[in-house]
Amino acid sequence: MNAPHTHVTPLDTPFYEAAGNEIEIFEQAWKNRLPLLIKGPTGVGKTRFVAHMAARLGLPLYTVACHDDLTAADLVGRHLLGDGQTTWCDGPLTRAVREGGICYLDEVVEARRDTTVVIHPLADDRRTLPIERTGEVLHAPERFMLVMSYNPGYQNFLKGLKPSTRQRFVSLRFDFPEAGREEAILLGETGCEPMLATQLVSIARRLRSLKDVDLEEVVSTRLLVYAAKLVKVGLDPVEACRSALVESLTDDVEVADALLEVVKATFGR
Numbered sequence: 001m002n003a004p005h006t007h008v009t010p011l012d013t014p015f016y017e018a019a020g021n022e023i024e025i026f027e028q029a030w031k032n033r034l035p036l037l038i039k040g041p042t043g044v045g046k047t048r049f050v051a052h053m054a055a056r057l058g059l060p061l062y063t064v065a066c067h068d069d070l071t072a073a074d075l076v077g078r079h080l081l082g083d084g085q086t087t088w089c090d091g092p093l094t095r096a097v098r099e100g101g102i103c104y105l106d107e108v109v110e111a112r113r114d115t116t117v118v119i120h121p122l123a124d125d126r127r128t129l130p131i132e133r134t135g136e137v138l139h140a141p142e143r144f145m146l147v148m149s150y151n152p153g154y155q156n157f158l159k160g161l162k163p164s165t166r167q168r169f170v171s172l173r174f175d176f177p178e179a180g181r182e183e184a185i186l187l188g189e190t191g192c193e194p195m196l197a198t199q200l201v202s203i204a205r206r207l208r209s210l211k212d213v214d215l216e217e218v219v220s221t222r223l224l225v226y227a228a229k230l231v232k233v234g235l236d237p238v239e240a241c242r243s244a245l246v247e248s249l250t251d252d253v254e255v256a257d258a259l260l261e262v263v264k265a266t267f268g269r
Contacts, residue, residue, distance in 0.1 A: 016045065016052035017185045022172050026053045029170045035123040035146040037166065040174030043220020045185075046149045049174070050104045059143060060101035062092040066111040072118050075105075076131055088134055093118065097129045100143030108148040109161055116165055122146050123168035179205065182221055190228040196237070200224045203241065203266050210262075213255055219245055237267050 026049075029036045038046045047063070054061035064075065075093040079086045096103035105111070105119075121128045127140040148169070150161060177185065179201050186197040201224065208218045223245050230240035241263040246256050 013055040014048055014051045015188045016049055017177070017181055017188060019174075019177060019181060022049065022174075023053070023056075025170065025172060027057070030057060030059075030145050033127065033140075033142065033145075035148070035169045037161075037169035037171045038147065038149040038174060039152050039171065040149075041151055041153055041176070041220070042217055043222035044174045044176055045221060046174055047104075047106055050102065050147055050149075054102050059145070060096070060099065062096040062101060062103045064092050064103070064105050066105055066107045066109075066115075068110060068112070070111040070115065072112075072114045075115060076118055076129070077133075079133065093122075094129060094131065094138065097122070097138045097140050097144055100141045102145045102147055105146075105148040107150055109150045116162070119146070119148075119165065120168065123165070176204075176208065176218075177221060182224070185221055186224055186228050189225045190232055192228040192232050196228060196231055199237070199266050200227055200241075203245070203263055206262050206266070207245070207249075207259060210258075213258055214252075215249055215255070217249065219249060223248055238263055238269055
């Protein structure tokens with residue numbers, strides 16, 4: 001009789017509570033040398049998921065927090081002048097390709113458009129990285145994987161992911177977890193009391209459903225983790241939620257007061 005297949009997760013693997021089959025999809029994408037795109041709102045676990053999978057697969061992780069000024073040269077590398085001579089310095093994408101591992105481009109739509117020039121050949125069957133300034137063409141090893149994430153809610157006609165880029169990737173959609181899973185995340189991340197986890201998730205669900213409050217972003221699971229950590233070390237729950245949730249969501253005093261009323265009602269204040 002054949003023994004069932006098991007995967008032993010290393011003890012130092014970052015905590016991650018799976019929502020469905022995303023772990024299997026990530027593993028199969030890596031085994032088949034396919035790039036992966038993760039899309040979802042802020043604070044739903046995209047970055048934690050990638051860190052979890054890198055540790056689970058025993059791969060080095062090169063994370064790049066993309067921003068408005070990030071160029072292709074920042075990813076690939078550049079010549080640096082020092083001690084009277086010029087030397088080439090690999091960027092994080094090049095290091096990941098040379099050494100094998102996961103290169104994670106977080107919020108990739110924030111980067112400049114010229115980054116697609118180096119992403120495209122790595123994200124199709126060529127799996128190559130041309131380095132124009134050195135004349136090299138690197139071929140990605142089997143252990144290399146390209147992973148990107150973005151928040152579809154931030155897209156507009158100036159900052160969006162082109163179909164020609166998106167269709168090179170296997171894609172996963174992340175969203176806010178259902179209540180039971182979100183409570184499990186709080187318990188796993190913070191070790192807080194189960195009742196507190198239930199109360200915080202109740203607050204989050206009520207705040208996310210508010211229709212008459214103008215918020216750029218709704219409360220994330222990440223902020224709930226912050227609140228739970230503050231309460232666990234002795235801070236009053238309402239004050240913890242004021243600092244970790246309410247003030248992080250809005251600068252408008254009236255809106256903050258409305259959010260705080262939801263918090264107080266949940267804790268019976």
